[in-house]
Amino acid sequence: MADVKRRDVLRYGAAGATTAATALVAGQALASPDTANTGSDPKANRKPAGPEPEEFEETYRGKRIRGRYNSGGLTSLDLGLGALTSLGGDITRTLGLAGQSEVYVNNRALALTAIPTMFFPTDGRRPYVGIGLISAINHYDPVELELNPNCLRKLGKKVVDMLGDLELSGDAAQEHTH
Amino acid sequence: MADRKSIAAMTSAEKTAFANALRTFKTTAAPSGRRYNWYIDQHITYFARTNDQISHAHQAPSFFPWHREYLRLLELDLQGVSGNPNLFIPYWDWTQTASPFTADFCGTITNGSVNSGNFSPNWGWSIYRSSIQTNFLQRRLGQGASRPTTAAVNNVQAFTVYDQSPWNGTVSNSYRNRNEIELHNRVHNYVGGHMGTREAPNDPVFWLHHCNIDRLWWLWQQNRGIDTYQPRTGTTTRVVDNTETMQPFGRTPSSVRDIAALGYTYV
Numbered sequence: 001m002a003d004v005k006r007r008d009v010l011r012y013g014a015a016g017a018t019t020a021a022t023a024l025v026a027g028q029a030l031a032s033p034d035t036a037n038t039g040s041d042p043k044a045n046r047k048p049a050g051p052e053p054e055e056f057e058e059t060y061r062g063k064r065i066r067g068r069y070n071s072g073g074l075t076s077l078d079l080g081l082g083a084l085t086s087l088g089g090d091i092t093r094t095l096g097l098a099g100q101s102e103v104y105v106n107n108r109a110l111a112l113t114a115i116p117t118m119f120f121p122t123d124g125r126r127p128y129v130g131i132g133l134i135s136a137i138n139h140y141d142p143v144e145l146e147l148n149p150n151c152l153r154k155l156g157k158k159v160v161d162m163l164g165d166l167e168l169s170g171d172a173a174q175e176h177t178h
Numbered sequence: 179m180a181d182r183k184s185i186a187a188m189t190s191a192e193k194t195a196f197a198n199a200l201r202t203f204k205t206t207a208a209p210s211g212r213r214y215n216w217y218i219d220q221h222i223t224y225f226a227r228t229n230d231q232i233s234h235a236h237q238a239p240s241f242f243p244w245h246r247e248y249l250r251l252l253e254l255d256l257q258g259v260s261g262n263p264n265l266f267i268p269y270w271d272w273t274q275t276a277s278p279f280t281a282d283f284c285g286t287i288t289n290g291s292v293n294s295g296n297f298s299p300n301w302g303w304s305i306y307r308s309s310i311q312t313n314f315l316q317r318r319l320g321q322g323a324s325r326p327t328t329a330a331v332n333n334v335q336a337f338t339v340y341d342q343s344p345w346n347g348t349v350s351n352s353y354r355n356r357n358e359i360e361l362h363n364r365v366h367n368y369v370g371g372h373m374g375t376r377e378a379p380n381d382p383v384f385w386l387h388h389c390n391i392d393r394l395w396w397l398w399q400q401n402r403g404i405d406t407y408q409p410r411t412g413t414t415t416r417v418v419d420n421t422e423t424m425q426p427f428g429r430t431p432s433s434v435r436d437i438a439a440l441g442y443t444y445v
Binding site: 117118120132137138162163164168169 | 290307355
């Protein structure tokens with residue numbers, strides 16, 4: 001059974017806040033220099049809703065991972081466990097947080113989606129519920145959201161591991177919701 | 179009636195027939211009018227929450243029935259393009275040793291790519307809507323996860339409640355959710371490459387894996403009752419109730435609950 005204790009309720013609160021930062025709009029593809037899409041940048045007139053976004057960049061296995069983590073000013077949002085789970089797969093849309101954070105691998109955009117899900121640790125801890133980040137590449141293997149850019153770094157590295165010597169295609173930038 | 183066998187029980191001729199039917203279907207429309215890539219399109223479309231605000235295929239109660247109908251249609255289409263009414267989708271019991279990744283079946287892997295033989299481009303297998311920039315089918319066996327053990331399967335099969343609110347990926351006491359995450363997702367991640375992506379049906383082993391998932395649901399139904407789908411009728415928004423239609427099929431979970439009525443069985 002899932003271990004849902006106060007710690008996990010807090011995890012939910014934190015995750016709900018970071019969900020804001022991690023759902024990505026298709027506009028990301030427009031901003032990518034390596035994608036074939038053309039058109040205006042939908043984020044051109046967007047004002048940050050909260051604290052300054054944190055940008056990050058590093059090279060991992062020969063690939064450049066860069067991105068921007070934006071909490072959207074929702075770090076004080078207090079979502080209890082029941083409220084968050086009841087949002088279901090519509091959490092991204094409900095929180096209205098899409099499009100504020102970004103991940104690129106070798107300048108190719110990766111669209112992100114937040115899902116509420118169970119996690120099954122392999123280190124002996126009991127299963128728990130949290131918010132996971134998935135993309136076209138790690139569609140069945142969510143990375144748990146955190147209140148800092150490390151979750152996006154982890155996701156970028158996971159994607160690089162899965163790509164190996166290959167690159168993302170333009171399809172990886174297509175947004176979808178759960 | 180299709181008798182769905184384990185890959186461990188298949189003859190060489192049956193493996194060849196299955197692979198060749200998929201290759202033919204890749205370039206030839208079935209009598210239904212569908213083509214193979216239609217299946218990839220549907221998986222991508224219905225993996226996401228659609229405009230009706232319903233999750234049809236994943237992270238929702240209809241995960242099992244949606245894929246049951248999805249596989250049934252493919253089986254019928256493969257029978258149609260091959261002219262073989264006995265052709266069946268085999269199941270891959272990943273707790274056992276028999277592997278589908280062989281030269282005479284789903285193809286072998288070199289440095290993560292299927293670049294020669296069955297399901298390579300030269301053989302006649304093209305990749306569609308790939309989020310990985312490549313023309314070759316990709317696999318990363320064991321990199322992202324290990325295969326579920328028999329004990330893990332038994333643990334999941336022991337859950338008695340089909341599903342319950344909030345009907346998503348957070349439900350602990352739910353046979354559907356535990357199977358979807360602990361078994362289904364894990365094997366997608368075990369194979370890796372295209373199987374780890376939303377366009378997973380690019381890999382033919384997708385069908386063998388989901389056939390085993392369907393078999394496990396059928397075994398569970400035989401223990402817990404065939405008509406045990408939850409939620410029942412008219413009570414729940416944003417998920418498919420027992421008598422609501424699943425898109426794009428236009429069929430209800432109730433209508434696919436009995437595999438005998440659908441024209442196949444597991445042997």
